[in-house]
Amino acid sequence: MHDDIYFMKAALEQAQIAFDLGEIPIGAVVVWDNKIIARGHNQTEQLKDPTAHAEMIAITAACNQIGSKYLSEACVYVTVEPCLMCSGAIYWSKVKRIVFGAADEKNGYQKHTKENWPFHPKATLSQGILASECAQLMKDFFASKR
Numbered sequence: 001m002h003d004d005i006y007f008m009k010a011a012l013e014q015a016q017i018a019f020d021l022g023e024i025p026i027g028a029v030v031v032w033d034n035k036i037i038a039r040g041h042n043q044t045e046q047l048k049d050p051t052a053h054a055e056m057i058a059i060t061a062a063c064n065q066i067g068s069k070y071l072s073e074a075c076v077y078v079t080v081e082p083c084l085m086c087s088g089a090i091y092w093s094k095v096k097r098i099v100f101g102a103a104d105e106k107n108g109y110q111k112h113t114k115e116n117w118p119f120h121p122k123a124t125l126s127q128g129i130l131a132s133e134c135a136q137l138m139k140d141f142f143a144s145k146r
Contacts, residue, residue: 004077004099007031008129011077011101014041014054015137021046025137028054028078030062030071030095037074038062054078055086059093070094079134081108081127087118095119099126101134 007029014027018041030038040057044050055078063069075097076090082100087109090098098119103110109118119125 002034004126004129007036007075007077008079008099008101008134010036010039011054011079012130012133012137014039015079015134018042018054019137019141025141026054026078026080028058028076030058031075031077032062032066032071032073037065051085053083053086055082056089059089059095063093072096075099077129079130080104080138081110083107084109084113084118087113090123091119095123097124097126099129101127101129102131102138103127 010029011027014029015025018027019025023042023045027041029036038058038061040054040061042054043052043057055076058076059071062071062074071093074095076095077099079101081102081104082090082098
């Protein structure tokens with residue numbers, strides 16, 4: 001049985017791929033029945049698509065994998081707090097659990113939804129898993145751009 005740290009490390013591997021490609025280093029994995037069924041990393045530059053966030057790519061791949069638009073038994077692990085767009089995709093796909101590493105005070109959903117829960121009503125949330133590692137990758141990326 002794997003735990004949150006195991007799956008967040010898998011998401012961090014995806015974030016590292018994004019970093020190496022010059023993308024903002026955010027990674028995500030979708031877990032179903034304690035197995036990774038989909039992976040994603042930011043690809044907005046590569047695809048020239050502002051919606052090509054790690055979560056969006058992982059959710060699409062997971063839905064294709066299981067043949068359903070709903071991920072009602074899935075957990076999404078993402079290295080950085082989902083933005084409002086990704087929170088909407090997580091909501092509409094009915095993800096059961098969301099786990100993120102580092103908070104994103106500038107673009108995270110919490111900035112825009114102060115009192116409203118942006119996820120499915122039955123969903124649960126865990127945050128801060130490997131937060132320092134997730135945040136450090138972002139800091140290193142933006143430091144390299146300055």
